[in-house]
Each structure stands twice: as C-alpha cells, then as structure tokens.
Amino acid sequence: xxxxxxxxxxxxxxxxxxxxxFVIFTLVTVTLVSPNWSxxxxxxxxxITSLLFFASVLAHELAHSLVGRANGVTIKSITLFIFGxxxxxxxxxxKASAELKMAAAGPACSxxxxxxxxxxxxxxxxxxxxxxxxxxxxFFVNVALAVFNLIPGFPLDGGRxxxxxxxxxxxxxxxxxxIATRVGQGVAYTFILGxxxxxxxxxxxxxxxxxxxxxxxxxxxxxxxxxxxxxREALHGLTASQVMTSNYQExxxxxxxxxxxxxxxxxxxxxxxxVADEGRVKGILTIHNIKSVPQSSWDTTQVEKIMLPIDRxxxxxxxxxxxxxxxxxxxxxxxxxxxxSEGRVIGLITRDNLIRFMRTRSDLGM
Numbered sequence: 001x002x003x004x005x006x007x008x009x010x011x012x013x014x015x016x017x018x019x020x021x022f023v024i025f026t027l028v029t030v031t032l033v034s035p036n037w038s039x040x041x042x043x044x045x046x047x048i049t050s051l052l053f054f055a056s057v058l059a060h061e062l063a064h065s066l067v068g069r070a071n072g073v074t075i076k077s078i079t080l081f082i083f084g085x086x087x088x089x090x091x092x093x094x095k096a097s098a099e100l101k102m103a104a105a106g107p108a109c110s111x112x113x114x115x116x117x118x119x120x121x122x123x124x125x126x127x128x129x130x131x132x133x134x135x136x137x138x139f140f141v142n143v144a145l146a147v148f149n150l151i152p153g154f155p156l157d158g159g160r161x162x163x164x165x166x167x168x169x170x171x172x173x174x175x176x177x178x179i180a181t182r183v184g185q186g187v188a189y190t191f192i193l194g195x196x197x198x199x200x201x202x203x204x205x206x207x208x209x210x211x212x213x214x215x216x217x218x219x220x221x222x223x224x225x226x227x228x229x230x231x232r233e234a235l236h237g238l239t240a241s242q243v244m245t246s247n248y249q250e251x252x253x254x255x256x257x258x259x260x261x262x263x264x265x266x267x268x269x270x271x272x273x274x275v276a277d278e279g280r281v282k283g284i285l286t287i288h289n290i291k292s293v294p295q296s297s298w299d300t301t302q303v304e305k306i307m308l309p310i311d312r313x314x315x316x317x318x319x320x321x322x323x324x325x326x327x328x329x330x331x332x333x334x335x336x337x338x339x340x341s342e343g344r345v346i347g348l349i350t351r352d353n354l355i356r357f358m359r360t361r362s363d364l365g366m
Contacts, residue, residue, distance in 0.1 A: 004017050011062065021080050024082055030046070032045065032049050045134055049138065053138065056138065062109075064103070067101050068093070071093065071097075071101055073092070074089065076089070100168070102160075114145075117136075121135040155222060156184070159187075163180035174230075177225075185223070188216070188217075192219070194212075196208065234361060235322045239318065239320060240320045246347050248273065251275055252276070253275050255302065256303070257301045258298035273285045274345060282307070286308075289306045289308065292306060315340045316337045325337060329349075336350045336351075
C-alpha cells in the first residue's frame with residue numbers, strides 16, 4: 001500500500017489514496033452512465049455517485065479508526081485502494097471487547113449509510129430518475145460492503161469479530177488468531193475456487209477472475225496478519241537490551257557527506273551511524289538523511305548539518321519492553337532507536353535487526 005498520495009488528515013488520521021483506486025473509480029463511473037439520460041448528465045451523475053461511494057468507504061474506515069482510538073488503539077493512516085479501504089494500526093487491541101467494537105463499527109456505519117440512501121429512494125417517489133438510480137445504487141453497494149466485510153474471513157471485519165469472540169471466551173489470543181486465520185484462508189480458497197468454476201463452467205471470465213483475485217488478496221492478507229501476530233507474540237516479554245545491536249559505527253560530526261558515503265556507507269553497507277564528538281553522541285544519521293542532500297553538495301555538506309540531533313531522538317531504556325518500542329517506532333515512523341543507559345548510548349534498536357533476530361529465533365525453533 002505504499003504507492004499513492006496523501007489527501008490530508010481527518011480527525012488527525014492521515015488519509016491516503018492508492019493508485020489502484022482509480023481503477024474502481026473509472027469502472028463505477030462508466031457502469032453508472034445510463035444511455036437513457038442526456039450525455040452530460042450521464043457523466044455528472046456517474047462521477048458524483050463514484051465520489052459518494054468513495055466517501056462511504058472512507059466513512060467505513062473512519063468508523064473503525066475512531067472507535068479504535070476510543071478503545072486505546074492508535075490508527076496512523078487510512079489507505080483507499082482497489083478493494084476498498086485499510087486502516088493502518090500502530091498497535092493491536094489489548095482486549096477482546098475493544099477489537100469487537102472496532103471491527104463491528106465499519107459494517108455498522110455502512111449499513112447506516114445504505115439505510116439513509118434507501119430511505120431517500122423510498123420516501124421521495126417523485127425524485128428525478130438519475131437521482132433515484134444513484135440513491136438505489138448507493139443503498140445496495142453500502143449494504144453489500146457491510147455484508148461482504150462480515151464474512152468470517154480474517155482479516156476482514158467478520159474475521160476480526162470472530163477472533164474477538166473466540167478470544168473473549170477462550171482467553172487465548174494467539175490460538176484465536178490461528179483459528180481465525182485458518183478460517184480466513186478457507187474463505188479465500190473458496191473465493192478462488194468459485195472464480196475458477198465461473199470461468200470454466202459459466203464462461204464468465206470477468207466475474208471469475210475478479211472473484212479469484214479477491215480470494216488471492218484475502219489469502220495473502222490473512223497470512224501476513226498471522227505472521228505479524230506471531231512476531232508480536234515472540235517479542236512479548238523481551239527487553240531492549242536483549243535485542244539491541246552494537247554493530248554500528250560512530251562518525252565525527254565534521255566529515256562531509258561525500259567522505260561518509262565513500263569511506264563508510266559503500267564499503268560496509270551500513271545504513272545508519274551515530275554522530276559522536278570525542279565520545280559524546282550528538283545525533284544519528286541514516287540513508288534517508290543522506291538522500292535529502294543533492295549529490296552535487298555532498299563534498300561541502302558536513303554530516304552534523306543533516307543528522308537528527310540527540311535531543312530530538314526517541315530513545316529506549318535497556319529494560320524497556322520491545323513490543324512497546326515497536327509500537328512507538330510505528331507511531332513515529334522511525335526505523336532506529338538508540339538504547340540509552342545513564343546518559344550513554346549502549347546500543348541501537350533497528351527494524352532490520354529485529355527482523356534478523358526473529359528469523360534466528362525461528363530457525364532455532366524458539
């Protein structure tokens with residue numbers, strides 16, 4: 001979901017539009033253009049309906065996000081893409097009741113929106129035919145969105161509702177996630193099989209491919225969500241001192257970016273450095289900082305000019321729980337955190353190092 005652009009913030013939540021959304025926008029607009037209406041009106045109604053559909057999906061995701069926020073789950077951003085929307089959480093719910101409320105909020109919002117459009121269509125019989133068609137379509141599509149999301153296929157809303165109920169009654173989060181994931185994968189494979197049957201038995205290639213593609217997406221989403229849960233469980237109880245790395249270099253603040261790249265980055269492949277002056281750490285420097293400087297200025301720009309100063313860094317304590325650090329890194333969109341003890345940097349927590357740590361534990365069967 002990385003490709004796209006920002007639309008701004010709503011209630012403090014960043015809203016992004018993935019490029020694949022324009023596929024749905026075009027399909028919906030073209031589908032809604034009726035030959036019975038005048039040509040300009042065709043496209044006006046089609047575009048307005050597509051935008052209202054966009055707003056409906058956004059409202060669905062905002063309902064998840066706001067209910068999640070009220071229950072202690074931080075939502076960093078919402079991305080709208082070809083299959084609808086996805087809210088990016090920086091941390092999972094810590095209670096089954098919180099996940100149940102958050103998961104149910106989206107479908108409930110879609111049902112309310114669908115109901116509003118249905119009531120408009122029903123109680124205004126003399127509404128102009130293009131407007132009536134728009135209201136009726138938005139009624140059906142919002143109800144369909146709610147029903148589809150309530151399918152018990154994790155990580156769909158219905159799958160999360162299913163997991164929260166199992167979690168509530170069993171008290172075992174990981175086991176509930178494992179079962180919900182298996183059910184979700186079963187739903188995904190059913191979609192794929194249904195799509196293949198539609199292609200070969202009904203010769204409906206478009207619907208069949210679309211159904212199979214949805215199944216493929218759900219299967220990948222379920223597997224990814226389960227891996228993330230496994231990693232979170234494996235990190236639970238570990239401290240910063242147990243997973244930090246001391247494999248980093250210190251560089252003086254007065255060397256140029258050109259000297260840093262040629263003398264340190266290219267020979268070692270290192271992507272982050274501590275900037276220190278006579279043993280005193282002044283800041284941290286990453287590849288991202290280096291890329292912010294035009295190459296033509298590398299030989300005249302000192303690293304202290306582009307580093308992130310130590311007083312602006314998020315730092316970790318040696319005894320701090322790793323899971324809380326990962327959540328803090330997600331919330332602040334950072335990839336490294338120095339581990340500080342008694343005012344001295346003793347190590348670094350990095351995303352790359354955490355991944356290597358987890359892979360090593362997995363290879364050892366831990």
